[in-house]
Amino acid sequence: MEHDRTIPQWETEDTPVSPARRGFLMLAAASGAAISVGRSAAAFTDVPFAAADLDDDSLIGMYRTILQIRWHERRQADEMLSNPDYRGYNHFYAGQEAVATGVCAALRNSGPREQLDLVYSSHRPSGHAIAKGVDIPKMVAEMDFRATGMNGGYGAEMHISDPDVGFIGADGMIGPAPVIASGSAFAFRARGSDQVAVVFAGDGNYAAPHFHSTLNNAKLLDLPLIYVCENNLYHQYAHYSLSCPHEDIASAAAAYGITAETVDGQDVVQVYNAAKRAVDRARAGNGPTFIEAKTYRYYNHWGAPGAKVGELGAFGYDPLAITHFRPEKELRAWMQRDPVDISRRILADWGVMDAARAAEIEDEVKAEIEAAFEWALSQPLCTPEDGLRHVFAEGTVPARQFG
Amino acid sequence: MEHDRTIPQWETEDTPVSPARRGFLMLAAASGAAISVGRSAAAFTDVPFAAADLDDDSLIGMYRTILQIRWHERRQADEMLSNPDYRGYNHFYAGQEAVATGVCAALRNSGPREQLDLVYSSHRPSGHAIAKGVDIPKMVAEMDFRATGMNGGYGAEMHISDPDVGFIGADGMIGPAPVIASGSAFAFRARGSDQVAVVFAGDGNYAAPHFHSTLNNAKLLDLPLIYVCENNLYHQYAHYSLSCPHEDIASAAAAYGITAETVDGQDVVQVYNAAKRAVDRARAGNGPTFIEAKTYRYYNHWGAPGAKVGELGAFGYDPLAITHFRPEKELRAWMQRDPVDISRRILADWGVMDAARAAEIEDEVKAEIEAAFEWALSQPLCTPEDGLRHVFAEGTVPARQFG
Amino acid sequence: MAMKSWMYSVLEAVQHEMQEDPAMTWIFELTPPVASNPGRPVINLETEFGRKRVVNTGIDENWMASAVLGAGLAGSKSATYIPYQGACMPFEVIQNVAGKLRSMTGGKASMPVVWIIEMTGQTPGFGGQHSCYEEDSYYMHIPGVRTVIPSTPYDAKGLMHAAIRSPDPVVYLYPAGLRTLTEDVPDEAYEVPLDKAAVRIEGSDLTIVSSGAGMPVALEAAETLAGEGASVEVIDLRVLKEMDTETIVNSVAKTKRLLTVDQSYYTLCPGAEVIARAVENVDGVKVKRVAFPDAPPPASPEMFLWMRPGPQQVVEAARAIL
């Protein structure tokens, strides 16, 4: 295990160079440096810069999505820290927003069900959900167990799901989701559809036996599956080097003969470009892609009501929540490369928006999120007896708790 | 899937050259050619020829073991084809004898329990069992469900086991055995023992999710585990290319950073040498080894009483049992490189034994096997009520079939 | 209508549904989806529907089960045939994901999938993992999954149609020992409901409840008992989840005597649930339970055949409460 366990390595010499859309941008210069993408990274000069060809609205849409994810969480954290009636919890996504945003921007997120691309999420789903286009107020309501929430209060954070936008949903388990996603990809191929299936999974998922099944069968059957590995370096209290002998998890996928690349997960443009290549490949019938996004989460593994502002182990945005297993300097180094900042800087550099417009958008997003919480937290709670519904498609099961 | 599906490739140019012990032998010349060992094969010139340093008794012991396995099976097949009272079945090992023999010759097979190397077998166990040194008459009795059989008639062929020689035993399942074997290796390392754990698994085991768990954890913990993949090209009715994107399954193991090599499974010397290297590595605390032995089985997947000599689908030694999924010419080509012949030729070439001694040994083995069957088939059948024993270490469970 | 074997009846249903729905898929492992029957065309799903819809990859039953689940979530009906050796490999994904997903999504996840899970033929001589009959109980405890266990070719076909058409995930247990059964089975599609037990014989003195591979045993025993003048009602559970309490209770209310017959291990065999439901609802019932002992099946035919409940044991148990 020769992994660097302290801070991400800034390597200036092999930084990918993006020929800018309306100028020329050295991302490295703009952001300090791009993270090392390892030996298995695709040669960036060989491929078109898909993001650079997007229209302004789409680019601004990505920026907006990143902000929605960020502000949903900040708003929720406020709720947890200050509202004694609030009950929702979250596996925070702050720091990783560019991954979900970049990937989902390359997908079909609306239209008839039989054309939607499907996203399988992890136990850390709210970012993926927002990026895939779920109704934010309904999601907020679900996370606080409201009867009118996205899933009627049955699922809460770890099981949010909205098939209407192709968001198959969260999965509280480590292991099964990628295999199941490969089954959706199998179905697409079998019925001759050009849909793709995407699964987001953490570095923790690498060690699960399901990892092998997923990649092996995706390769054997040439499935339109995109496996997005969000390597945020830790699974709960453990660094990924404890469970994975590869420095780049992508090399594990490459061993199966699957196209695999690592990207800087803090840079939405890099993520989008990789996703676009993967989606094009899958739609053309050329099989699976594995994308390892190097990223980092700012908060603790998980946050819930009851934590106190400023207390060690709380998940407050500021001061930082730093526990012993994650060195403070590592966290601070990653925060220097914040996905919000990077996306804002890129769009500014490309002339897509200026600082004033950027601030305006942020205010719009804040207001939108504020309204979502206001609506959600005024929604009705669930009816106890409804717990007997939705076991099967029809009917209810008998109550048994009364003997 | 670019595998050659017809016959093994004879490649003369990169044939491993064995500096002979008492002469010089081109195995390729002697046997037609050695099988291609693929890109991941070890460089044979870099390592000592361990087998060549063995004393005559050990070398003859290997030849004898190969013959025991072969004649046990031929004798059993006769029983199946002609004795209406015989009930034993088998997953025949004929054609693969050199693998079990070469591997087990490198292990500690006798002595106190806490020094024995352990072997985990597959659903095709009789060859591994004999090579590990089980009592053949008791094994024969077990396979015909005798009360005095090796496992009291509880296990029969797919579950034979004798911990006294370190033969943990057969496993009728595809998947679990390698993972469990890695647990034994973990225990050895934990208690500071130099024992090694060996698991034999077919090409079919590659696709099982357990494959990943086994190799990943063996690597992470540097376990003294030797994974012997017997790639006989088929799992039941399917060629391994249907379940594995690698031409050499060993390359899947190499991807984890595990020392991995492919060897000609028909040549007991090559197998022994690879096993010896692996055992030395493991005992020295240098972690796991993956050995892929390219081999072939002569008979059908499985044989049982009731088949008729000469009928298609029977497993008779001659005429050959050839079913549609295995091309006849493939089988015939592999039979040209019979492990019995190859081992005999090597020992003759090395001056270890002459033709007369070879024939004498074969006669001794035949007589030994004959005696084993005679003893075994005169043993008592089981007592019905004993079925309630051995559920737990002590006592019996209640009968429930009478209400 | 013609005399059909078990597997032919089942594949007839699958073939029909796959013809109706070009998106439907099938995943297999050892057992190619091929069946023949005297005087009928051979059914071969692989050649008829092609290797895009009908696939066989490696020995990975968890992938098979998970893949059909993913196909179902993507809107494609899907089924897989899990051989008995792998019967519990997909247990976790069925129990923990499929069974909970409809509820966890507040009804949004639809899973029109069928896992055909083979149980061994309980062939004497195989022992352990190759001769056990126990999955009925494991799968039966799972909520959110309909678990059925046909015991006749007719039911096997009708339950297969119903299972494939259901938006609920279905564990379709197949006791392979029943493969030799044949009976008159209609050619056209029909459904056997996913929530009804069948009264196979009506009677008033004693209720025998069994399922799957226990049914031939129960029926043979009932015949013997009838010959002795006992009026025995025989119920085939057919559906383990949701178990049809009404049919059981109605019968037991009449007979006041209940004998359950299972090939599953005694502790928490399906019969335990039958007995509990009966006595919760009817007072003064005499009960007895016949099952395999709580021991793995030994290979030796002498031991195994003594342990496996047969008609004779059932007859004797019945006599004890008649």
Place this chain on the structure above:
Amino acid sequence: MAMKSWMYSVLEAVQHEMQEDPAMTWIFELTPPVASNPGRPVINLETEFGRKRVVNTGIDENWMASAVLGAGLAGSKSATYIPYQGACMPFEVIQNVAGKLRSMTGGKASMPVVWIIEMTGQTPGFGGQHSCYEEDSYYMHIPGVRTVIPSTPYDAKGLMHAAIRSPDPVVYLYPAGLRTLTEDVPDEAYEVPLDKAAVRIEGSDLTIVSSGAGMPVALEAAETLAGEGASVEVIDLRVLKEMDTETIVNSVAKTKRLLTVDQSYYTLCPGAEVIARAVENVDGVKVKRVAFPDAPPPASPEMFLWMRPGPQQVVEAARAIL
């Protein structure tokens, strides 16, 4: 003797056994084997026994469970702590390999291993896989594995000693909701037998049988009922396999009334087996069964708390048969 928490009591047993036997190993995943207790030294198995004997690799509960099995087969006592999310990941290897291996080898395989399988705390708000309580039934049907489920810190420690010392594989279910219990627990090693239920309260009018997380509920209900003048006997199963029939039958023969209380899903909950054994052995018993409905637990606390059996429901069910 001192007041000790659940986890401290358990780790005290493990620490003792690991000190006694330098070959013994421990594998963990999320939960580092650390426990502290007021006035007592911190127990940290990892630092005390080192990273060769105490390991943590990836999120692969099947490897964890299989690895301790392999360690046991190699002659090393071994235990692992499986977090509740992975409670059924190792199901197949426990059911199909460990449970059968002693029998299949004719008694030659010895497996001194313990799988501590956490069940959730059933915390309201988590739903689905993070709030279910169902593993008791799955593991209980397996032969060849001793399945225990302590409900007090004292039993938790004593059963842990017995489990580690046993040559039989033990599934040691741990309902994490009980983690907050404390009681006086001896410092020295002692065993609680692997085959005995405990009569927690003696009484003559009604027998309440429960286990694990159901026990605090059953005891609270019994207290209320006692206040109403009913003499209630409360039995803690403690061992699910082999279930202690004798203690149940003796009690029910006396009370003629049986109420089972489970947090597990109704169909084939442990109570079903208790009821079946009771009525097979005792005539004229009035029975009732309280359990979680056959539905995955919804996240909403409003729904969940209504569905989870509590003391009030138990009291009412008891009144109905008293």
